[in-house]
Amino acid sequence: MFPSYSQKYYKITAIDEFSRMRVLEIVKEKSIFETDKFLDKLESKFGFPINIIQVDNGYELVNDREVTNKKRYFEETADKKGYTIKRIRPYSPWQNGKVERSFMRR
Numbered sequence: 001m002f003p004s005y006s007q008k009y010y011k012i013t014a015i016d017e018f019s020r021m022r023v024l025e026i027v028k029e030k031s032i033f034e035t036d037k038f039l040d041k042l043e044s045k046f047g048f049p050i051n052i053i054q055v056d057n058g059y060e061l062v063n064d065r066e067v068t069n070k071k072r073y074f075e076e077t078a079d080k081k082g083y084t085i086k087r088i089r090p091y092s093p094w095q096n097g098k099v100e101r102s103f104m105r106r
Contacts (some may be wrong), residue, residue, distance in 0.1 A: 036073040
């Protein structure tokens, strides 16, 4: 843990399905800009190519398909890098269980 001084922090987590390797970043805001920056650095942090990214339907990652077909920065960055985005079903966090159960250890 670290002192937060009444600040809110958020974690962005990526876990490789095969190796269970985890990349985690603590950010000060839950935003499309932070997730886009995280995605930009992700492949180099893992050290191997990425093909598919599974995401929940958070506004910082993807837009609601029923509202608009416009893509978020995260989706555009994934497209540019050749990644396929796989969404879990809405309101189904158990489909993203590894990340949902992931936590920081001291």
